[in-house]
Amino acid sequence: MKYLTILFVLLFCSCNNYIDVADIRVLAEEKTMLEIRGLVSGVVQDKDQLGGFYIQDARYLYKKSVFVNSSEQVSVGDEVLLNAIIIEKNNETQLDNVELIKILSHNRFINVEKISLPISDEQWEELEGCLVEIKDKLQISDSYQFNKYGQLLLSKGELIQETELFDAQDDSLEISHLTLQQELNSIYVDDLSDFKFPKIDSLYIDPFKVVVGAKCSKIKGFVSQYNKTYKVRLVNELIVEQFVPPNLIDLDTDLKIMNFNLYNLFNGNGKKEGFPTARGAKSYGAYQLQLKKLASAIYAVDPDILAMMELENDGEDEFSSIQQFCDYLNKHGDRQYEIAHTHGVIGDYPIKTGIIYDPSVVDTKYKAQYHNHPNFSRPSLSQRFIYNDSLEFVICANHFKSKGSRNAKGLDLDQKDGQASYNYKRTLQAKTLLDIIDSLYFDENIIVLGDFNAYSNEDPIQALQSTNLNRLETFNHSYVYKGKNGSLDHIFVSDNFKDHIDQVQTWNINSIYPSWINYSHTLADSSYFRSSDHNPMVIGVNRDEK
16 A cells, blocks of 8 residues: 555656655655655754754645755745655654755745644654644643753643552553653653753743743744654743742741751762762862752751751761761851761761751750661661650651662562662562561651652552551652652651651752752752752651640
């Protein structure tokens, strides 16, 4: 059937001496030179642009377009005849090796396809090369590729990690359905260039308006394809609604406890040298800005106790990362924190958890204790506190194995169930933590918190909730990955302590903001926005039960 269609098109061409744009895809595998007629719908030949122009079918009933690799001078609205070869470049049909252009007429009407999401890949394929305008108001869902490629992921509503909502084993159909619906309701937008690291201030949006959740309109551009990804190359500046930064709820409680992943806080050798560090700042100046951004968030919360993840594991002496961070907070803030001291360096892990507290508010009982078990990637840390000489409780800070696939083997490989790599190890870590809690803190007041690297309905979180621990729900999520929101950070409390919990919240100051305003980037400032890649969590505790 395909060859009959090709034969028909070629016979038609022999009568008219050319083919129209709508017929190009039928001949996509043919590498012979053909004469093609079309209307110029867009010219992208400026410096750093794509180096060509788009043409659409001159017969307005046929909604087909294609990109032409050519430096020939044409204008939007020109009707042209050209000799070219049909090629496939990264799965996108294009015209190349242009030998001759004849301009037949000028100022022709250019068709703009008005479209709405959801749209399938098959529908995007039909629109490839077309000038489209998306009628929907879409929101920014991911900005990870904006700094490097000028790309944003837009979607019709918030995108959610599937295992944030559904069980990987029992809800596979629901997961598949949600995945499909989110794909249909998402589209990448891009600039008119293939160069890396475009000048951000020359792109289609003010970089300081790029926030996940910000609403966008006037989405108009050419549909393009790169391998399996479709995108719209914008021809105008997006209209972005003013985004209101999230407020921190003032917790009217006796105690405030903050859970915060510090985004690899490494201080070199502690003597303003030793940079770049293995995981953190590349220079002393960058480290100082990292301190300012982290401290800004902590001062805003003003916690009585701060549990931290991703601290450099270099002990607790005067040159250690945790001690110098504590000193920095004390020097520039209103509190005088102290470290929950342990026995120093624990294992050979690059990073660790740590706890600091305000001794004018709470007292410690015994030294803090690292629970070093072979199943842990980073040992769990526990500290017993006493408030007002009456309320005694334990804080247990954790940082489970990440989802990255590096060195994963056997059951730790990605099982393609939505829980990524090392889910088996994280589940073992959860069960090991439960054994430690049962043996050391059975029937005690305990708060278990940290970065568990598992979304709310994944196996490790379900395992932790299977005993007397209760996961506290919050309104916001703590992390955004590939445009999808979810919570990797969690807080659990024991049954006998939950009536002392007044409020809990996830403060959305990091995950929705672009990575290129963190401390290591030239656009960074000293604000708490993007002070980490994880959002901090805050929990309010009262001495008396509710």
